[in-house]
Amino acid sequence: MTSLAEDTGTVCSKSQDPKVRFRRVEVIYPGEQGGEAVHALEGIDLAVREGEFVSLIGPSGCGKSTLLRVLADLTKPTAGDVWISSEAPRTARLKRKVGFVFQDAALLEWRRVLANVSLPLEIQGVSRGDRQARAHDLIRLVGLTGFENAFPRQLSGGMRQRAAIARAMSTNPEVMLMDEPFGALDQITRDRLNMELLELSQSQRMTVLFVTHSIREAVLLSDRVAVMTSRPGRITEVIDIDLPRPRTLETRETAAFEKLSRSGVQLLEQGFGSS
Amino acid sequence: MTGLSDSGMPAVGAKGPMSTLWLGVLVPPLVSFVVIVGFWEMAVGYYETPAYILPAPSRIWTSLVKDGGSILGHTGITFFEAVAGFTIGSALGAMLGTLFAYWRMVARGLLPYVIAANTIPVVAIAPIIIIWFGHGIPSKVAVTAFLSFFPLALNMMKGLQSYDHTIMDVFHVAAASGWQRFAKMRLPSSLPYIFVGLKLNVTFSVIGAIIAEFIQADRGLGFVIMTAYRTLNMPRLWAAMLMSALIGILFFALVALIERWAIPWHSSMREDIGS
Numbered sequence: 001m002t003s004l005a006e007d008t009g010t011v012c013s014k015s016q017d018p019k020v021r022f023r024r025v026e027v028i029y030p031g032e033q034g035g036e037a038v039h040a041l042e043g044i045d046l047a048v049r050e051g052e053f054v055s056l057i058g059p060s061g062c063g064k065s066t067l068l069r070v071l072a073d074l075t076k077p078t079a080g081d082v083w084i085s086s087e088a089p090r091t092a093r094l095k096r097k098v099g100f101v102f103q104d105a106a107l108l109e110w111r112r113v114l115a116n117v118s119l120p121l122e123i124q125g126v127s128r129g130d131r132q133a134r135a136h137d138l139i140r141l142v143g144l145t146g147f148e149n150a151f152p153r154q155l156s157g158g159m160r161q162r163a164a165i166a167r168a169m170s171t172n173p174e175v176m177l178m179d180e181p182f183g184a185l186d187q188i189t190r191d192r193l194n195m196e197l198l199e200l201s202q203s204q205r206m207t208v209l210f211v212t213h214s215i216r217e218a219v220l221l222s223d224r225v226a227v228m229t230s231r232p233g234r235i236t237e238v239i240d241i242d243l244p245r246p247r248t249l250e251t252r253e254t255a256a257f258e259k260l261s262r263s264g265v266q267l268l269e270q271g272f273g274s275s
Numbered sequence: 276m277t278g279l280s281d282s283g284m285p286a287v288g289a290k291g292p293m294s295t296l297w298l299g300v301l302v303p304p305l306v307s308f309v310v311i312v313g314f315w316e317m318a319v320g321y322y323e324t325p326a327y328i329l330p331a332p333s334r335i336w337t338s339l340v341k342d343g344g345s346i347l348g349h350t351g352i353t354f355f356e357a358v359a360g361f362t363i364g365s366a367l368g369a370m371l372g373t374l375f376a377y378w379r380m381v382a383r384g385l386l387p388y389v390i391a392a393n394t395i396p397v398v399a400i401a402p403i404i405i406i407w408f409g410h411g412i413p414s415k416v417a418v419t420a421f422l423s424f425f426p427l428a429l430n431m432m433k434g435l436q437s438y439d440h441t442i443m444d445v446f447h448v449a450a451a452s453g454w455q456r457f458a459k460m461r462l463p464s465s466l467p468y469i470f471v472g473l474k475l476n477v478t479f480s481v482i483g484a485i486i487a488e489f490i491q492a493d494r495g496l497g498f499v500i501m502t503a504y505r506t507l508n509m510p511r512l513w514a515a516m517l518m519s520a521l522i523g524i525l526f527f528a529l530v531a532l533i534e535r536w537a538i539p540w541h542s543s544m545r546e547d548i549g550s
Contacts, residue, residue, distance in 0.1 A: 072444075072447075072448050073447070073448075074444055074447060074448070093447075093448060093450055094450050096449070096450060098448060099448070100444070100445070100448045102441050102444065102445070104439075104441050106439060106441040106442045106444070106445050108442065108459075108460065108463070108464075109464075109540045109541070110463050110464075110466075110538065110540040110541075119445075119449065119459070120448075120449040122459075123446070123449045123450065123451045123452075123455055123459070124449070124450075151540050152540075153540065153542075167445075171449070
């Protein structure tokens with residue numbers, strides 16, 4: 001497995017297995033009605049340590065989302081292996097080891113915030129008292145205190161996304177998957193939620209895979225950034241983000257941040273050039 | 276984690292005192308009622324229109340009060356037939372719609388015939404149903420059930436198929452069972468469609484009951500209308516027509532009330548939450 005470590009730039013000590021591992025993963029979508037088959041992912045090798053924050057960045061159609069969907073057992077890989085804590089995605093999903101935050105908050109319009117946040121626990125069969133206590137804690141954690149009894153349509157886009165994050169955290173998953181969770185938000189809201197996600201992921205020691213279009217967002221949040229190209233979807237480079245923590249919005253004004261962002265942008269442009 | 280000010284929440288309950296609201300809602304239709312009925316009464320008196328062309332409101336009222344007991348009894352029977360047929364037809368329609376939504380092959384096999392049956396004029400099928408079910412009330416209920424079967428079957432199918440796919444992914448990641456997906460997600464999100472079907476059924480069930488009574492009956496509003504027509508007792512015919520409109524309105528209001536209670540979160544219910 002030395003080649004894996006080299007490919008991904010990860011250094012995994014033998015005693016600590018990676019939380020998430022992809023080995024030569026390939027996803028091919030069959031072409032529609034005689035069309036050509038789409039190579040959504042090809043030769044994906046990636047290992048993510050426990051507590052690590054890894055961003056996936058790349059042009060549209062590079063398979064960033066597909067990569068997350070494979071982990072969540074929403075898409076089956078055509079070839080290769082995927083492990084979450086040494087388990088197959090299906091097993092991990094059935095054990096509620098995975099949390100998923102989508103670009104769309106996807107809240108149930110007929111449930112109030114409290115019932116939306118506790119939905120996964122309700123599905124799991126957790127007793128009413130326990131799941132409400134947990135939901136109250138999470139609502140406080142994501143800053144929605146006072147809105148427990150609001151319906152989703154009474155919330156702003158940022159608040160809806162906070163509720164979606166709290167919902168994804170409710171089962172205390174080992175791996176959090178976030179597919180452009182702040183993509184539809186305005187810049188100020190996005191900045192604020194970035195800061196809160198930084199704080200949350202640190203304090204809760206979450207293992208996060210985060211898909212974004214924004215290189216600056218990726219650099220600000222991540223321990224590593226995986227740059228992808230499209231057709232076929234591949235990881236071309238993994239950048240180590242060695243910026244000190246705790247990070248703040250001011251981190252974005254440092255020379256080190258600028259340098260990392262610029263190298264990220266260059267890598268992305270190379271990707272565009274080759275495809 | 277600072278308090279939330281992503282954007283304001285729409286003001287809830289930002290409406291005037293109840294008395295103003297009721298004045299605004301109730302007064303306009305009352306005023307127009309008084310004006311129209313008053314004009315009608317005066318015009319009929321002034322032109323000395325014969326009662327068989329257009330009876331004065333006062334004569335319709337007299338006819339209604341004079342044999343009020345009898346008309347009320349007939350109205351009760353028709354109302355019962357409509358409600359019973361509505362309930363049976365809607366229940367069967369909901370079951371078939373669910374079957375169609377879950378088993379595409381069943382839908383493909385049966386839907387063409389269901390749609391074909393839906394186009395049969397009720398006056399053509401009613402005599403057949405009456406022969407099958409006999410001369411009593413059950414045959415009128417059966418005709419009504421036949422009419423109120425299709426709207427709910429088709430709307431139920433459409434409703435159960437029109438869920439949000441990202442929300443389905445949320446349920447998948449939460450390892451929800453098929454039953455949980457149905458009960459907590461597909462059924463609630465189909466409620467707006469179900470109520471469209473139910474409201475159509477209200478209208479159809481009253482029509483169905485009266486048409487069945489036209490064809491063969493010795494009681495009910497359809498029977499009253501038929502006999503009043505044969506004897507040219509126009510005030511009585513108008514009184515029966517008014518009563519049939521009344522049960523339609525009453526029935527519709529009942530379903531609309533249940534709708535308000537069942538789906539307060541839906542956009543069609545939004546006016547009552549301010550904004």
